[in-house]
Each structure stands twice: as C-alpha cells, then as structure tokens.
Amino acid sequence: MSIHKTAAACVNGREHGLSLLRQMLLIRRFEEKSAEIYSAGKIRGFLHLYIGEEAIAVGAMQALSAGDAVVATYREHGQALARGVPAGRIMAEMYGKANGCSRGRGGSMHLFDAERRFFGGYAIVAGGLPIAVGLALADKLQGRLTVTACFFGEGAVAEGEFHESLNLAALWRLPLLFLCENNLYAMGTALARSESQTDIHLKAQSYNIAAEAVDGMDVLAVESAAQRAAAQVRRGDGPYFLELRTYRYRAHSMSDPELYRSKEEVAQWRGRDPLALFEAYLRGRNMLDDADMKTLEADAANDVEWAVAEAERGGWEPVADLERDVYGSVAA
Amino acid sequence: MAKMTYREAVRDAMREAMRADPRVFLMGEDVGKYGGAFAVSHGLLEEFGPTRIRDTPLSESTFVGAGIGAALGGMRPIVEVMTINFSLLALDQIVNNAATLRHMSGGQFGVPLLVRMATGGGRQLAAQHSHSLEGWYAHIPGIKVVTPATVADARGLLLAALKQADPVMMFEHATLYPLEGESEDGTIMEIGRAALRRRGKDVSLIAYGGALGKTERAAAQLAQLGIDAEVIDLRSLRPLDTEMILASVTRTHRAVIVEEAWKTGGFAAEVCARIMEGAFDALDAPVARVCGAEVPMPYAQALEQAALPQPESIVKAVQGLF
Incomplete structure (x- = not known):
C-alpha cells in the first residue's frame, strides 16, 4: 500500500463533524433496513449494499456543489443519499413504486434525480465512465466551471472503457473527478487475481492524470482529498483521480455465499469501520458524547422509518403506462 | 434545389445544423484533419475549428458514450463511427445506455444524440468491413434508425435527426456517397415515413x-x-x-x-x-x-x-x- 501521505485531515467544526457522521449513519441504517426488506420480499431484483464504504460517498460529496454532476454505479444508494436524493424516493424506487426516483423503472441499480444532477446508477461495469466524460465535455464546451464526479469500483479498471475514458479525459483536459472505490473484490475476484498492477492510481498517472490513493475508511481523508482534487478540476487543470481504499462488509449482492474471502479478513476490516473510526475521532475531541450519539441514531432510525413509510404508501405505476418514456417528443 | 452528391448532402446538412445551433458539434475518428474516412466532413474543421470538429482516439465505446453524456449535458452531438463494423465496439453504450436512459430514469433524462456511420458491402472489403447490421439496431426500443437512400434524404433525415429528443442512428450505405441528385432546401422531414x-x-x-x-x-x-x-x-x-x-x-x-x-x-x-x-x-x-x-x-x-x-x-x- 502506498497511500499518499499528507497531514492528517481535521474536521471543520463540531457541526460539520456531526453532519458527516449523521450522513454515514443514515446510509448504514438505510442499507440494513434494505437488506431486511429484501429478505421480506418487498425489494426484488439485485440489491448491492454499500455497508463499509460510507466514508467515500459522504466524504467525496462534500467537495461538490449543486451545479456539479454525479455518475455512479449499481451500488449507488450511498451516493444518492449523500447527494441529497430523498431516502423515501430511493426506498420507493426499490419497491418499484410510482413515487420512486425513477418511477419504478430503474430499481436499486438505476437511481436518477435530474434536480440534483444525479445522472444515475449504471449496471454495466465501467459503462458510466464514458457518460461522465461526455458530461464533463458538455460543461467544458459550455464554459461551465463544474465538476463531474464519476464513481466506479476497482473492477472497472479491467475494462477497456476505463482506459479509453482516462485517456480521453486527460487528452481533452476535461473537468472530471474519477473516484475509484477500491473494495478489493470485483464480485468474487480479488484485485490481485485480476490485475498485474494493483496500485490503481499508478494507472491513472500513466495517462498523465494527477492521482493519489486515499484511506477510504477515513471520512476526513476522503473529504480533504476530494476537496483538493475538485479545486484543481474546477480550475480547469484537467481530470483528477482518487483511488479510495475501502472494503465491502456485506456480500456482493444478496445471492452471494462469499466463498472467496475469509471471515477473518472481513473481521479485520470491520476493525477499521468508517463510522466507528469517526465516532471515536469526534469523541476524542469532545465533539460527541453519548447523548449526541443517541440523538444521531434516533434521527437515522426516524429517517429510515419515514422512507419505508413513503415506499409503502406509494402507488404502482399503471400497467397501461408500460411503454411511456421510451421516446420523448420531437423538437426538444 | 441544388445538384450535389450524397456525401455533400450529409456534409451540408451538418454544416447547416452547426451554423444554426451552437450546441451541435461533430466528433469521431479522423473527422477533422483527415476530413473523414469517406471525406464527408472535409472542410468542416477549417470552418468550425477543433472545438466543434473533434478528432477522437480509436475508442468507439468511449466517444459514443461521451456523445451520450454530452447530450445529457445539454449539447446536440453528432458522433461519426466511421463504419458499422466498428460500431460493434460501441454496442454497450448504444444498447445499454443511449436506448435505456429515458425509460430507466422514469422520463427524467433524454439523449438527443445523432450517431452516423457508413454501412454495407459491395466494395471488396471482405468479411470485417462489409456488414449490414442496421436491422440489429432497429431491434432496440429507445433509439431511432434512419437509412437515407437518396441525396435529398441524406440531408433531410440528418436535419430531422437533430430535432429529435432521442438517439438516432443514421446508416449511410458507403456505395451511395458519390451518388448525385437533387437536394431540397428547407424541408424538415418526419422520421418514420417511408x-x-x-x-x-x-x-x-x-x-x-x-x-x-x-x-x-x-x-x-x-x-x-x-x-x-x-x-x-x-x-x-x-x-x-x-x-x-x-x-x-x-x-x-x-x-x-x-x-x-x-x-x-x-x-x-x-x-x-x-x-x-x-x-x-x-x-x-x-x-x-x-x-x-x-x-x-x-x-x-x-x-x-x-x-x-x-x-x-x-x-x-x-x-x-x-
């Protein structure tokens, strides 16, 4: 591991610290509830949980503003929540309800929110990268000082589109922030079993892209790296690449018996849990006490309960509308 | 009415669209300095410059995907994929992204993108450069497929394609480029009329x-x-x-x-x-x-x-x- 050495990041005040923890806690509790509802059969299809990786979505999103764009993968509940897509609309989408953020057309893997410039979850590995290149190109051509943040897993690194996209983004100096969530496993294939070079940020550097590896379990490290990177991108200095080293605690999807890794390895990573680490950090600086923690937990539980209620309350899209939104109207 | 070749009609339509709408730009392999593999875009780089006439690396999947992303971002891209044979390298972006985004997003996003390419055989280019796979693309809901066979249609259908809110694939049979005919000015065709x-x-x-x-x-x-x-x-x-x-x-x-x-x-x-x-x-x-x-x-x-x-x-x- 050659994680970029910078001075340890500090939290920008108690309120901000509590906000980061609150967001991570919401994602964790939302995901736990999703798994429970999946087992009850109300969420179907594929469900890919983000538990263990919360520091990345929450940390990285701090560097983005409302005009920026986000492109994500099929494991994108965390990014959607951190971007501000209402939890109820995400849960409703997973139920397949009409009040879901994609009107029940996308499900867990395809969350979209035009208002928040959340350009979706893409379920073909690396398929979102060229889209992000195009969004960044559109911004550049229109003279907008915005950032397109593109999340993808380390499995995408093996795909041709990863290399094509990095090359094109660097060649055209596009305002693109590549966020590689390296959780060490592409489904069940360990990084070392699929890549000849496992230091992924080095691949980005080979395309002349500024790149660094970051501890993806440390929300402050992610936040500060993302802010540094986004600032450079916003200056028009071309793309920036962050390799965020993390771990997925849960199975790849709900139908994965996890034959490919040991319980000891999972336990070891759980010892560096991003929520526990940050909770300890805040307590150590007297920014958090038991009462605060109780409130944060109650808030998260409440938000998740509301989200479930909204999903339960939602109606089904009428089957008569099956073929709507395949084409738009002419002369847009 | 002007007499011109099919090649010139495609070029003129792109020129007209780019003059009229700053959101329109062209990208693809060798569309700029080379002037297009079939000389369709010849002269456009000189008129519109490298920002709007963009030579790309040989990365079909990514420059088609970038066209999709640019369309999502408010542009009206024209992507030239030299020939249909190479479009196989971009199938994932066309089928999984361009065609699905509107529906998959519950109608929130559309992809007003034109993807053009040469198609067909008849030029002794053998098994890897003679495909006629436009019917494959016509299989896919979410995209439109046009196949101009005349000079007037080459112009009219291209301009009509750029008025669509959805991805359009235009297949230009490579043997048609030298075809001469009349090009009607000012007609906006309706896509879907034989x-x-x-x-x-x-x-x-x-x-x-x-x-x-x-x-x-x-x-x-x-x-x-x-x-x-x-x-x-x-x-x-x-x-x-x-x-x-x-x-x-x-x-x-x-x-x-x-x-x-x-x-x-x-x-x-x-x-x-x-x-x-x-x-x-x-x-x-x-x-x-x-x-x-x-x-x-x-x-x-x-x-x-x-x-x-x-x-x-x-x-x-x-x-x-x-």
Whole structure:
C-alpha cells in the first residue's frame, strides 16, 4: 500500500463533524433496513449494499456543489443519499413504486434525480465512465466551471472503457473527478487475481492524470482529498483521480455465499469501520458524547422509518403506462 | 434545389445544423484533419475549428458514450463511427445506455444524440468491413434508425435527426456517397415515413438504403417483362411505416423485400411479419425476401456480388410469385 501521505485531515467544526457522521449513519441504517426488506420480499431484483464504504460517498460529496454532476454505479444508494436524493424516493424506487426516483423503472441499480444532477446508477461495469466524460465535455464546451464526479469500483479498471475514458479525459483536459472505490473484490475476484498492477492510481498517472490513493475508511481523508482534487478540476487543470481504499462488509449482492474471502479478513476490516473510526475521532475531541450519539441514531432510525413509510404508501405505476418514456417528443 | 452528391448532402446538412445551433458539434475518428474516412466532413474543421470538429482516439465505446453524456449535458452531438463494423465496439453504450436512459430514469433524462456511420458491402472489403447490421439496431426500443437512400434524404433525415429528443442512428450505405441528385432546401422531414419511389399495381418491392437503387433497376426490368412493380423506400427502420407497407400490399397483393443483410433474423423478416399480421387476406402469393447470402462476406468480386442482392435476383424472385 502506498497511500499518499499528507497531514492528517481535521474536521471543520463540531457541526460539520456531526453532519458527516449523521450522513454515514443514515446510509448504514438505510442499507440494513434494505437488506431486511429484501429478505421480506418487498425489494426484488439485485440489491448491492454499500455497508463499509460510507466514508467515500459522504466524504467525496462534500467537495461538490449543486451545479456539479454525479455518475455512479449499481451500488449507488450511498451516493444518492449523500447527494441529497430523498431516502423515501430511493426506498420507493426499490419497491418499484410510482413515487420512486425513477418511477419504478430503474430499481436499486438505476437511481436518477435530474434536480440534483444525479445522472444515475449504471449496471454495466465501467459503462458510466464514458457518460461522465461526455458530461464533463458538455460543461467544458459550455464554459461551465463544474465538476463531474464519476464513481466506479476497482473492477472497472479491467475494462477497456476505463482506459479509453482516462485517456480521453486527460487528452481533452476535461473537468472530471474519477473516484475509484477500491473494495478489493470485483464480485468474487480479488484485485490481485485480476490485475498485474494493483496500485490503481499508478494507472491513472500513466495517462498523465494527477492521482493519489486515499484511506477510504477515513471520512476526513476522503473529504480533504476530494476537496483538493475538485479545486484543481474546477480550475480547469484537467481530470483528477482518487483511488479510495475501502472494503465491502456485506456480500456482493444478496445471492452471494462469499466463498472467496475469509471471515477473518472481513473481521479485520470491520476493525477499521468508517463510522466507528469517526465516532471515536469526534469523541476524542469532545465533539460527541453519548447523548449526541443517541440523538444521531434516533434521527437515522426516524429517517429510515419515514422512507419505508413513503415506499409503502406509494402507488404502482399503471400497467397501461408500460411503454411511456421510451421516446420523448420531437423538437426538444 | 441544388445538384450535389450524397456525401455533400450529409456534409451540408451538418454544416447547416452547426451554423444554426451552437450546441451541435461533430466528433469521431479522423473527422477533422483527415476530413473523414469517406471525406464527408472535409472542410468542416477549417470552418468550425477543433472545438466543434473533434478528432477522437480509436475508442468507439468511449466517444459514443461521451456523445451520450454530452447530450445529457445539454449539447446536440453528432458522433461519426466511421463504419458499422466498428460500431460493434460501441454496442454497450448504444444498447445499454443511449436506448435505456429515458425509460430507466422514469422520463427524467433524454439523449438527443445523432450517431452516423457508413454501412454495407459491395466494395471488396471482405468479411470485417462489409456488414449490414442496421436491422440489429432497429431491434432496440429507445433509439431511432434512419437509412437515407437518396441525396435529398441524406440531408433531410440528418436535419430531422437533430430535432429529435432521442438517439438516432443514421446508416449511410458507403456505395451511395458519390451518388448525385437533387437536394431540397428547407424541408424538415418526419422520421418514420417511408417514400413511394415508383407506383405500380402488380407487386410491392420494399427496400432501404443501398438496396434501393438495385430494386429500382429491377422494377425497370420488370416493366419490360410486363410486370408493374411498386417500389417503397423504408427510409426509417424504427419507427417503421407499417401503414404505407400495408396499403401498398393491399393494392398489389404481392410483396418482395430486398435487403443486403443476411436473411436469418434480418429486418426483412420483420417487414414480412408485419405484412402477415396486417395484410394476410390481401396476399395472392407468399411474401418473398431477397437478402444477402448466408456467408461472411468474401473478398473476390464475383463471390461478393453473388452474395449481395442484384436486380436479376430481385426480378427472379418477383417472377416466382406469378
């Protein structure tokens, strides 16, 4: 591991610290509830949980503003929540309800929110990268000082589109922030079993892209790296690449018996849990006490309960509308 | 009305669109300095500069995907994928992203993107450079597929494609580029309307793109033989002008579909099925198809020509219906 050495990041005040923890806690509790509802059969299809990786979505999103764009993968509940897509609309989408953020057309893997410039979850590995290149190109051509943040897993690194996209983004100096969530496993294939070079940020550097590896379990490290990177991108200095080293605690999807890794390895990573680490950090600086923690937990539980209620309350899209939104109207 | 080649008509339409709308730009392999592999974009770099005429690396999947992303971001991109053979490298972006985004997002996002490419065989380029796979793309809901066969349509359909809210794929048969004809100015065509190229009462010949010329020649030969053939140019494979096909077959009671693509699972089969579904009672003979031979395209000229529909094979198929 050659994680970029910078001075340890500090939290920008108690309120901000509590906000980061609150967001991570919401994602964790939302995901736990999703798994429970999946087992009850109300969420179907594929469900890919983000538990263990919360520091990345929450940390990285701090560097983005409302005009920026986000492109994500099929494991994108965390990014959607951190971007501000209402939890109820995400849960409703997973139920397949009409009040879901994609009107029940996308499900867990395809969350979209035009208002928040959340350009979706893409379920073909690396398929979102060229889209992000195009969004960044559109911004550049229109003279907008915005950032397109593109999340993808380390499995995408093996795909041709990863290399094509990095090359094109660097060649055209596009305002693109590549966020590689390296959780060490592409489904069940360990990084070392699929890549000849496992230091992924080095691949980005080979395309002349500024790149660094970051501890993806440390929300402050992610936040500060993302802010540094986004600032450079916003200056028009071309793309920036962050390799965020993390771990997925849960199975790849709900139908994965996890034959490919040991319980000891999972336990070891759980010892560096991003929520526990940050909770300890805040307590150590007297920014958090038991009462605060109780409130944060109650808030998260409440938000998740509301989200479930909204999903339960939602109606089904009428089957008569099956073929709507395949084409738009002419002369847009 | 101006006399020009098919190549010039495509170029003029792009030029007109770029002059009228700053959101329109062109990108693809060798569209700039080289002037386009088929010289379609020749001169556009000089007029519009490298920001709007963008040479790309050989990364079909990514520059098509970037076209999708740029369309999402408010632009009106034209992506040139040199030839249909290379579009196979971009299938994922076209099928999984361009075609699905509107529906998958519950109607929040559209992809107003034009993807253009040359298609077809007949130039002795052998098995990897002679495909006619436009029927594959027509299989996919969410995209539109146009196949201009005339100079006027090359211009009109391109301009119409840029007015769409959704991805359009335009297939330009490579043998058509030097074709001369009249280009009508100022007409905005409607995508999804076929054209009646020749009126006739005995049989409906249905073709598109590169097969149209051969079909028209077959119709002329048939006239000498006393068979009065009607010729329909589909122009758009999706949406398909089923109405015009059925109206024609209802008048003529016989139909022959001509296309360069392989017969098995080809687009001709779709047209045939529509006729069965909508005009079965009007038929006096089984619907016939004249398609490409079921073989990877061979290089040798005689073999290649034998693998493609020809006026003679069309005439023979028609004669078999009487």
